Amino acid sequence: MKCEIAYMTEGTTGNLGMDRGAMLTQMDVELMSLLQPNTAPKMNYASPATVPMETQIFWTEASFQPLKVERDRLSRIAMVSVFSHEEPREQ
Amino acid sequence: MSTTAIVPLPLMPPIVRRIRAYFAPVNRAAGIPAIFDPAQNGSFNLDSPPAPWLDLGWLDMFQRKTESKVTPLRSGAPGLPLSQVRTEIDSIVSITFVNWGKLQMAVTAGSEQMNLLATAANAPANGSGGTGEGAIPLSTGSTATFLNMASNQSASFSPGQMVVVDIDYSGQTGYVGSGVSAAYVSTAVAVNSDVNYIRRVSFNVARIISVTSTGLQLAQPLIAGTPIAGMSVQPILGFVDREGSNFFQEWSGLFVIPGEQGDRILFHYPRLQISSGAAEAVKLLTAPLDKVDTLGRVTQVAQFRGLPVTDANDGAQVVCFRSYIPAAATNLW
Numbered sequence: 001m002k003c004e005i006a007y008m009t010e011g012t013t014g015n016l017g018m019d020r021g022a023m024l025t026q027m028d029v030e031l032m033s034l035l036q037p038n039t040a041p042k043m044n045y046a047s048p049a050t051v052p053m054e055t056q057i058f059w060t061e062a063s064f065q066p067l068k069v070e071r072d073r074l075s076r077i078a079m080v081s082v083f084s085h086e087e088p089r090e091q
Numbered sequence: 092m093s094t095t096a097i098v099p100l101p102l103m104p105p106i107v108r109r110i111r112a113y114f115a116p117v118n119r120a121a122g123i124p125a126i127f128d129p130a131q132n133g134s135f136n137l138d139s140p141p142a143p144w145l146d147l148g149w150l151d152m153f154q155r156k157t158e159s160k161v162t163p164l165r166s167g168a169p170g171l172p173l174s175q176v177r178t179e180i181d182s183i184v185s186i187t188f189v190n191w192g193k194l195q196m197a198v199t200a201g202s203e204q205m206n207l208l209a210t211a212a213n214a215p216a217n218g219s220g221g222t223g224e225g226a227i228p229l230s231t232g233s234t235a236t237f238l239n240m241a242s243n244q245s246a247s248f249s250p251g252q253m254v255v256v257d258i259d260y261s262g263q264t265g266y267v268g269s270g271v272s273a274a275y276v277s278t279a280v281a282v283n284s285d286v287n288y289i290r291r292v293s294f295n296v297a298r299i300i301s302v303t304s305t306g307l308q309l310a311q312p313l314i315a316g317t318p319i320a321g322m323s324v325q326p327i328l329g330f331v332d333r334e335g336s337n338f339f340q341e342w343s344g345l346f347v348i349p350g351e352q353g354d355r356i357l358f359h360y361p362r363l364q365i366s367s368g369a370a371e372a373v374k375l376l377t378a379p380l381d382k383v384d385t386l387g388r389v390t391q392v393a394q395f396r397g398l399p400v401t402d403a404n405d406g407a408q409v410v411c412f413r414s415y416i417p418a419a420a421t422n423l424w
Contacts, residue, residue, distance in 0.1 A: 038108065054097075054420045056351055058351040085352070
């Protein structure tokens with residue numbers, strides 16, 4: 001599964017948006033830390049009670065696309081591929 | 092008592108991301124390699140390997156190749172293979188280190204790995220570093236991370252400096268170096284009876300993070316542990332190895348491939364010696380955000396030959412142990 005993560009910032013009002021580049025870099029770092037570790041237990045949300053499954057889902061490192069400038073706003077899209085094993089009796 | 096039955100999963104191909112290398116020194120004088128027991132430590136935390144294993148970081152490439160030869164024993168006309176024999180056992184491992192450091196350089200160079208000792212005033216130029224300046228003896232009470240010395244002596248060091256800690260050379264022959272058999276001295280004449288020779292080849296190095304009136308605080312623990320009486324400290328500027336020399340380093344190697352499902356493949360070579368000279372490769376650096384194609388990352392490429400040890404379980408002579416720890420709840424075949 002390919003995931004597209006989009007985020008944007010126009011900086012802080014106190015700094016009149018002049019810190020938008022630094023803010024976007026912070027968001028890049030935040031995304032990279034969110035993706036660590038690169039695995040998580042696979043959960044079954046099909047029933048009301050969430051059931052942990054036997055395998056892990058796992059994903060690639062983020063592939064960052066060049067930043068875009070839209071008026072006062074900086075934005076970026078990062079792509080992550082997520083993988084999982086199909087477990088027996090899984091639909 | 093009864094437990095809830097688990098539902099075993101079918102076998103899954105290992106999905107792996109990277110491979111990590113750990114090395115441990117071989118006691119050359121006694122001929123004793125470091126043995127990794129996968130039954131006791133196979134699932135160790137990759138960031139804190141069990142002693143005496145040292146983490147040398149993630150590898151860019153790992154490739155192992157068997158050069159063992161199997162020959163059929165034939166009989167009859169035409170000759171039919173009745174049985175087989177192993178006529179040669181040989182195993183080659185190629186790896187690429189991403190990081191550069193004392194240990195990474197040492198294992199890839201394969202011969203003596205020297206420290207660039209800060210030189211004495213007017214020392215003649217020499218390819219592996221000129222005559223070292225005087226070393227400062229340690230006081231009692233030093234630890235693997237703190238070097239105790241008089242306040243007037245610690246003042247000559249500064250945070251960020253690199254140092255080596257080892258005993259003086261006083262005519263020893265054979266393997267020298269604390270913690271790691273760093274070099275082999277055939278005669279005192281061969282090393283000019285240099286009092287700093289052991290510190291020149293020693294692996295007992297560290298970087299100073301702070302200086303106090305009582306000594307030096309180190310960033311990493313010394314490989315040889317708590318300093319013994321007679322050890323001295325000397326500033327170093329870097330490391331140097333040479334193409335040539337007749338000394339072969341020998342290390343025990345452990346390579347771990349963690350799987351995404353919690354499974355793990357381990358390759359343990361109790362005795363590894365370099366089978367090629369030091370070499371480097373350059374990879375273009377692509378930053379996560381923007382492509383920068385004028386920068387390159389220099390990696391160290393090394394090729395090793397596995398040497399045999401005796402497996403205590405059955406007396407077999409082997410060069411490598413390959414272990415697999417399956418993911419939880421999977422079938423076993």
